[in-house]
Amino acid sequence: MSEGSMLRWLATNVRTFILAFALALAVWVSAVTAADPDETRAFPNPITIEFVGQDPGLIIKGQVTRQIQLTLRAPSSVWEKLTSEKDAVHTLVDLSGLGAGTYRLDVQVQIGVQPVRIISFSPEQLDLTLEALVTRSLPVQLSLTGTPAIGYQAGDAALDPAEVVISGPESLVNQVANVSLSLDLSGLRQNIETTLVLQALDDKGAPVSGLTLNPDSVQVGLPITQQGGYRDLAVKVVTIGRPANGYRLTNIAPIPPVVTVFSSNFEQVNALPGYVETDPLDLNGASADIETRLNLNLPLGVTLVGEQSVLVQVGISAIQGSLTLTNLPVEINNLSSGLQAHFSPDKVAVLLSGPLPALNTLVPADVHVIIDAKGLTPGTYQLTPTIQLLIEGVTVESILPGTVEVVISKKTTP
Template sequence: MQALLKNLGTILLSLILAILVWIAAVREQNPPRESDYSQTIPIEINPPGPGLILADTLPETVRLRLRAPESSWVELSPSKFRADVDLSELTAGFSDVPIDVVVSDPAVEIVRQVPQAVTVNLQVEQTITVPVKIEVLDDPPLGYIARPPQLVPEVISVTGPASRMGQVDEAVSQISIQNAKETIARTAPVLIRDRNDQLIAGLSVEPSQVQITVPIEQRFGYKDVAVSAVVVGQAAPGYWVSNIAVAPPRVTIVGNPTVIGSIPGFIETIPFNVDQATADIVQTVPLDLPNGVTVVVPEGNGTGAGGVQVTVEVSAIESGQTIQLPITQQGIDPAYSWSASPARADVILSGPIPRLQALRTGDVQVIVDLFGLVPGTYNVQPVVFSPDDLRLEAILPDTIEVTIV
């Protein structure tokens, strides 16, 4: 026992040295590293007590500089941190509140955080009711009238800090009726403005949207009608009228209510002649209107007063044609001769009849490529060269036996 007590100091010193050696070995294998953490940590706000509200926005995240072993850096994620700002015990006014950041890994040390605190402006929370004003933007088309708009609900609640609530002058919701020819019903957001017509941010609006209905009616003596183009004549042989388009497709007419009431749901153009046409025709064509009836022309738009634009698309009638052509070659060595079996091939083309009828010798060729081939017998796929406006449907046969000697 005396020997143990006599050597106790030596034993303790040895133990301490062993621990230090172990710590040094661990640090060498898993050295600590200090660095800025690449991800930001979201700040959670513990809200103020009843009757108080934040008047200004607070930072949403905090940045950290950390010191930790390499193994901890590998495992780090934002979920291991928690950043809190506690407003529950504050009173109205300005206060500097620390941002409390904790980390679940005890090996991680927070060296620095930015920001460390936030300045909080708490104010008394107020709620008022405000009638909603409707702003109808634009006007309906000529020949239509907008009746007074209807609103649901007519009054909304606005909540916010006292300093901002004192700026509230009106609640506004907007709706556009441009080009509207029938009643419009839409949901629109509510905007809160001050006396200078500037929007006020940071307020809670309930409900945040309202339903607006604007009745749109046609004026007496006006009528919307479709436009029907009257096309006469026949396209040239080999062509046909593939489409007829009218712009605008509908017009508004005005006149004696009795005459207007007798007009069906469409109005015709005067006859438009397409006789012997071989290409598209675009032309302004007058409307065949009864006496005393005119077309309402929107401001800044001349279309309609002198007629409508009629586009008649004229397309060639398509067909097919089979041509028997000799096989020609390209690329053979001049020292060799060649022969093809069969010597001719049937080429089937399709396209507009006038184009097929206009084909000339040399417009279509069947060629086999013999470049680099030595004497022997080969099966070669021929290539057909034809005009771009014709389609190659088939070549028969699709391979040619070529003999080179």
């Protein structure tokens, strides 16, 4: 074929070549897309906005959105990289060259994996205020509320550290009137060693937020001492007699367990033993819990501070025991008319447990071994009996044997 003929042939078929190439490309794109289809999704991982270029002498005032919601379109294989690689998606706000003031700034989204198309993200802009970053040193103020227990007094508090540095936006730092903490002394009898969290307050006592306190807590030590003439004594309950037969003493609790006494004679009060006795409590024949008030036996010149008697709670419970009853006859209930039943064995043993007083009064007639024959037709059955007790507080532990053979048959006509 001559050169001219070749050129004419190419000119004639160029459209066919282009069409064939386009079709091949379409088929290839379709195959690739089918194997790795594009997906539009919301990015599942938290995306934190980074502020760059910020003047170290400035600080962002107040609460500013720190995360964005992002929707992307990418092939399935790319999504795997987006969600698995730590820095695949990066967002930032550029503060370079900005001074103090209020601004509306664009949020920039950077994708480190391709191909990816950003469909949408929110917010696209941030409103923020930059203020001068200032610091102040203020003494810590301790506010005490309540009073120690009667006869006790609080000493001088020790704070470590006694001064705190606050930092933040200038307008907020200027609002702070004091840095304080509060400690409740109500009813205290012992020294305090604790750590309390500091709070920055304005001149009206309202908290000022958005600041950094260094440190943010203080170690507080406060001595609590007993005044002269006062002394704490444990309450010792004096008892006489014994609970009823079959019952035992489970608990004796004076309320309060410790009382405060006073005497103008310091030597007398200091010479007392570490306890004070109650009037005798008679337990003779007791078979139930007791709650009563008792006076305390104090020497002349020594008085009880506060309530002049103590509440005493005494626990009395029955001694637990066990009892085995043998040769108890098996009874049957709900047997249909015209039928009769035979048992093997016809007598069983029952093991019971419960309070001794109840067990001591129990007789075989108080225990019934019952077989329920409701709905049973003639035949042979292995049935578990139930126990009916006519006395309260007793528990069935076991039945020996646990099942009974029951043969049900029609009654014979004489």
